[in-house]
Amino acid sequence: MPVNSTLDPESPIAETSDAAMLPINECFYSLQGEGTLAGIPSVFIRTSGCNLRCWFCDSYHTSWEPTHGQLSLEDIVAEVKSHEMAEHVVLTGGEPLIHDHSVELLERLNELGYHTTVETNGTIYRDAPIDLARISPKLASSTPTPEKDPKGDREWSDRHEERRIDIDALARLVESYDSQLKFVVTGEDDLPEIEDLLARIRDATATTIPDSDILLMPEGTTREQLDDSRNIVADLAMEYGYRYTPRLHVDLWNDAPAT
Numbered sequence: 048m049p050v051n052s053t054l055d056p057e058s059p060i061a062e063t064s065d066a067a068m069l070p071i072n073e074c075f076y077s078l079q080g081e082g083t084l085a086g087i088p089s090v091f092i093r094t095s096g097c098n099l100r101c102w103f104c105d106s107y108h109t110s111w112e113p114t115h116g117q118l119s120l121e122d123i124v125a126e127v128k129s130h131e132m133a134e135h136v137v138l139t140g141g142e143p144l145i146h147d148h149s150v151e152l153l154e155r156l157n158e159l160g161y162h163t164t165v166e167t168n169g170t171i172y173r174d175a176p177i178d179l180a181r182i183s184p185k186l187a188s189s190t191p192t193p194e195k196d197p198k199g200d201r202e203w204s205d206r207h208e209e210r211r212i213d214i215d216a217l218a219r220l221v222e223s224y225d226s227q228l229k230f231v232v233t234g235e236d237d238l239p240e241i242e243d244l245l246a247r248i249r250d251a252t253a254t255t256i257p258d259s260d261i262l263l264m265p266e267g268t269t270r271e272q273l274d275d276s277r278n279i280v281a282d283l284a285m286e287y288g289y290r291y292t293p294r295l296h297v298d299l300w301n302d303a304p305a306t
């Protein structure tokens with residue numbers, strides 16, 4: 048269900064009334080494409096709006112040019128329930144944890160017995176019933192440099208760079224939830240930064256983070272791009288002892304909308 052057709056894309060992302068609404072870009076039923084639950088039928092709820100601007104963002108219309116309809120939590124839950132075979136719900140975006148009402152949505156889904164995964168960039172901590180926090184901290188290679196700025200106005204480079212890592216938020220997420228740390232890898236130069244970041248997170252928390260919960264995912268939004276990147280990233284996973292994660296939705300459907 049695409050829900051981005053009628054509203055002004057420039058309208059505020061933040062919730063403006065007491066009614067429990069969320070800016071939703073799309074809801075759809077698919078297979079979880081990434082991580083340790085890859086292959087599981089899941090309903091995806093994609094909120095709109097993000098506090099970062101990765102140059103490679105595969106959800107451009109939730110970050111660089113956010114589009115959305117405001118849906119009530121009732122309507123979102125009804126949409127989830129309409130996919131009768133689904134036991135898993137994935138809350139993603141954009142950055143779902145910028146929205147206060149994401150917590151209430153997760154509470155309702157939890158009461159209904161759904162398994163919830165939250166896909167997050169790890170810059171914001173919230174207390175919510177999250178069964179799996181799939182955290183994707185953003186590396187320097189995600190920053191929209193002037194050469195890689197999709198909008199070309201250089202507005203976001205500094206802001207993205209300042210915001211992309213918050214060690215306290217990462218440590219709290221890891222301490223509070225079953226979690227995976229999933230890194231988008233653009234090449235072998237990313238690995239020293241991943242190692243350094245992991246050391247900083249491990250220093251900041253008493254929670255053990257096993258290497259099997261560290262996922263390397265190839266950057267790419269088309270099968271063709273993954274043809275160039277997936278084997279490089281698979282080799283890096285073996286070399287460093289981390290887990291490789293595919294992008295099944297790209298392999299199966301070439302990242303078509305609502306997959």
Ligand SMILES: C[S@@+](CC[C@H](N)C(=O)[O-])C[C@H]1O[C@@H](n2cnc3c(N)ncnc32)[C@H](O)[C@@H]1O
Pocket residue numbers: 097103104105106139140141142143166167168169181182183229231264265266267268
């Ligand atoms: C669109 S983001 C939404 C959730 C959250 N903002 C985040 O970044 O984790 C969903 C997932 O797609 C990943 N991703 C985005 N663009 C990608 C690309 N071009 N190649 C591989 N993964 C990408 C993100 O790192 C994240 O794990």
Ligand SMILES: Nc1nc2[nH]cc(C(=O)O)c2c(=O)[nH]1
Pocket residue numbers: 077078079080081091106139140166296306
């Ligand atoms: N099939 C499928 N699996 C996914 N896992 C995480 C996704 C996301 O965009 O957060 C995603 C997505 O967009 N599609």
Ligand code: SF4
Pocket residue numbers: 097098099100101104105106109110140141142168185
């Ligand atoms: S943090 Fe996630 S939604 Fe935001 S720009 Fe990066 S990949 Fe896109």
Ligand SMILES: [Mg+2]
Pocket residue numbers: 105106
């Ligand atoms: Mg996606």
